[in-house]
Amino acid sequence: NAGVTQTPKFRVLKTGQSMTLLCAQDMNHEYMYWYRQDPGMGLRLIHYSVGEGTTAKGEVPDGYNVSRLKKQNFLLGLESAAPSQTSVYFCASSYGRGSYNEQFFGPGTRLTVL
Amino acid sequence: AQSVTQLDSQVPVFEEAPVELRCNYSSSVSVYLFWYVQYPNQGLQLLLKYLSGSTLVKGINGFEAEFNKSQTSFHLRKPSVHISDTAEYFCAVSDVFNQAGTALIFGKGTTLSVSS
Numbered sequence: 556n557a558g559v560t561q562t563p564k565f566r567v568l569k570t571g572q573s574m575t576l577l578c579a580q581d582m583n584h585e586y587m588y589w590y591r592q593d594p595g596m597g598l599r600l601i602h603y604s605v606g607e608g609t610t611a612k613g614e615v616p617d618g619y620n621v622s623r624l625k626k627q628n629f630l631l632g633l634e635s636a637a638p639s640q641t642s643v644y645f646c647a648s649s650y651g652r653g654s655y656n657e658q659f660f661g662p663g664t665r666l667t668v669l
Numbered sequence: 670a671q672s673v674t675q676l677d678s679q680v681p682v683f684e685e686a687p688v689e690l691r692c693n694y695s696s697s698v699s700v701y702l703f704w705y706v707q708y709p710n711q712g713l714q715l716l717l718k719y720l721s722g723s724t725l726v727k728g729i730n731g732f733e734a735e736f737n738k739s740q741t742s743f744h745l746r747k748p749s750v751h752i753s754d755t756a757e758y759f760c761a762v763s764d765v766f767n768q769a770g771t772a773l774i775f776g777k778g779t780t781l782s783v784s785s
Binding site: 559595596597598599645647656657658659660661662663 | 678701703705710711712713714715718759763773775776777778
């Protein structure tokens with residue numbers, strides 16, 4: 556099993572450009588998450604999904620959109636990138652919530668917005 | 670809402686010395702607690718978790734943590750660290766009554782630096 560994979564690994568954007576980050580998991584997990592990691596801030600939840608076709612906002616959703624058309628994929632979109640979105644983005648998945656909320660993480664995408 | 674406080678942002682230690690990384694969480698009726706490790710330029714990897722039962726939890730790489738409900742703490746310990754333990758460590762909590770938000774709530778992380 557590949558676990559959780561993310562593409563791309565690195566990306567540089569200019570302000571105002573758009574892009575989509577792809578997350579894929581092969582563990583048949585229902586729940587998927589997008590986090591951003593910034594120095595001294597820990598991980599902050601952007602959006603999450605509790606199943607195919609469902610998404611919800613997390614702690615810092617502004618400037619991002621997501622889609623979960625297939626159970627194994629969770630896409631994170633930036634419509635008009637801003638320098639404040641320079642960060643490392645992590646995708647994670649889990650079987651469920653509560654005691655089933657052991658989350659498995661992808662390797663991350665390092666995004667720089669100039 | 671739940672919150673997690675990691676009391677030390679950086680912990681420098683010499684190789685083969687013991688280490689404790691401290692984590693406190695806000696009170697709740699029932700919680701599930703996790704410690705994750707992040708090696709440089711990698712994603713997060715689960716070290717150990719407390720779901721129920723024994724308050725002393727053993728994880729990978731010789732780490733263990735003790736759940737203390739009265740002090741709302743979940744400190745991570747290792748009796749003898751190696752250079753390879755140099756990494757960032759995150760404490761996280763999953764609130765069993767959190768119906769709307771199912772994601773883990775992370776602390777801000779503790780950087781463990783092991784030197785020879």
